Amino acid sequence: MSGQPEISFVIPVYNKADILPHTLSALAGQRLSVPVEYIFVDDASRDGSADILQARADALPGTVVIRNSDNAGPSRRLNQGAAQARGRYLCLIDADELIAPDAVATMLRLMQEHQADMVHGKVKHAAQAAAELHPPAIGTAPAMEINDRPLVTILDGRGFVRMAWLVETTLFRAAGGCDERLFIQDESLPLRLALKARRLIDLRAYVMWAPRAESHLSSDKRQQHHDRFFAYYNLLRDTGGLAPQDRRKIAAICASIAWKATRRSGLRLGTASALVSYVAAKIGLDVSDRYLDRAAAAFRAMPNIRKP
Incomplete structure (x- = not known):
């Protein structure tokens, strides 16, 4: 055509x-x-x-x-x-x-x-x-x-x-x-x-x-956990004016990904810390910005992650 x-x-x-x-x-x-x-x-x-x-x-x-x-x-x-x-x-x-x-x-x-x-x-x-x-x-x-x-x-x-x-x-x-x-x-x-x-x-x-x-690239679980976490973390950090319930949901997803990566992908975040934040998010409590920033630093330190 x-x-x-x-x-x-x-x-x-x-x-x-x-x-x-x-x-x-x-x-x-x-x-x-x-x-x-x-x-x-x-x-x-x-x-x-x-x-x-x-x-x-x-x-x-x-x-x-x-x-x-x-x-x-x-x-x-x-x-x-x-x-x-x-x-x-x-x-x-x-x-x-x-x-x-x-x-x-x-x-x-x-x-x-x-x-x-x-x-x-x-x-x-x-x-x-x-x-x-x-x-x-x-x-x-x-x-x-x-x-x-x-x-x-x-x-x-x-x-x-x-x-x-x-x-x-x-x-x-x-x-x-x-x-x-x-x-x-x-x-x-x-x-x-x-x-x-x-x-x-x-x-x-x-x-x-x-x-x-x-x-598929996404079959690499370590890469998948890294990119999934930062998809949500970057959204939180980049976006002003999110509704409180949306911010809470996004932070909870970040905590869930960090917990999975700690167990399955060798993320060096600390098992107890990751578990506590994950459980807190599951029962509706806020996940602290400080914890999310620590998780982000741990993800950035993961070796052999493909980045643009």
Whole structure:
């Protein structure tokens, strides 16, 4: 499709040569009637991913392949791609998952019908390998929930960390995009978007399908604990005017992550201190800023954590 794009697909890529042909086929099968562009941001892949994308660009008109010489992580690469996007909407998805054929058309229709500025779909872990996987259509009337308090919904933690987003470009930019202090955007991006959003659609349909045996950065539990903690800690420290109940909830989540990291990831915070703060948060008591700052210092001192 030619002309000014309505939707910009922004897709970070790192060492996905084995699945990219299937990813591209699923994108080519999208049932869309509006102009689109595809911005792939290669994060210094070592397996020829960028060459595959470039060689197959003709199959997806409007494709741009951005190459990088350093591996900086998906947070920075999503921002890099979004900065070049010309569409009114951003479709933010992972390169190692296959998209349902009517996913984006359905998400766009629902956003417009309900005047939402962000919609999130679900990701299905499939038993098949990518070559055997053919995601079914969502259908015309998928289950969904409309939320006018997006931050409260995200803080409830009902599966918004996977990349299955359609958002208004203006919202993404108002939110400051991904937090580039973190390598992985899984937790921070929904929080930052929700802080600025008017209305969220929680689409209870599988828009993305993850093939068998595909790896994810978030499978590294130490990295996951580090980036999860700072997604919430940075939100607390960066944001003035949060409602007291939201601040209490965010601090409680920080305490929970710190306790898990102390037990499972070797965080040097002190088992007794981490447990006391976790239990206090569970029974509704405030978690002190002093404790959260100590936890942040301990997370910063964790060795072998990938940072942009």
